[in-house]
Amino acid sequence: MECPCCQGIFARKALKQVRKGKSGVETQCPKCQQWLMFEPKMMMTKNVGLLILLVFSVANFFIDNSDYRLICSFLGFAGACVAFYGVFKGKLIAAEC
Numbered sequence: 001m002e003c004p005c006c007q008g009i010f011a012r013k014a015l016k017q018v019r020k021g022k023s024g025v026e027t028q029c030p031k032c033q034q035w036l037m038f039e040p041k042m043m044m045t046k047n048v049g050l051l052i053l054l055v056f057s058v059a060n061f062f063i064d065n066s067d068y069r070l071i072c073s074f075l076g077f078a079g080a081c082v083a084f085y086g087v088f089k090g091k092l093i094a095a096e097c
Contacts, residue, residue, distance in 0.1 A: 005094055006032035026095045035095040046086030052079025 002009050008031035017028035019035070026037045053076050060072035 001092060003029040003032060003034065003036065004092055005029065005034040005036075008032065021095050023095075036092045037095040038090045039093055042086045042090030044086075046083050046090070049079045049081070049083030049086055052076070053083060054079075 001012055001015075006029065008029065010030055014030045015027045016030065019026050019028075021035070021037060023040050024037055024043060026035045028035055056072045056076040056079060060069055060076065063069050063072060
């Protein structure tokens with residue numbers, strides 16, 4: 001991971017300090033002590049994708065019609081892709097103090 005303030009590169013395991021901030025979870029850069037958070041739009045994208053995956057996976061469990069099961073499986077896969085997009089494209093930004 002890269003800190004947007006000091007451009008220091010560190011592993012995710014190096015993030016020890018965590019707190020609840022105004023817009024979600026914030027963590028402290030181990031090099032410059034700046035509080036960081038993930039972009040709120042990408043966190044929302046990830047959460048929406050996970051919700052879509054969950055809803056259609058559970059719905060797929062209760063449906064007997066094979067055509068609807070195929071549609072639910074495709075929509076669950078699409079939700080997983082949206083969630084992965086939110087995870088991999090999200091960047092750290094400096095949190096407001």
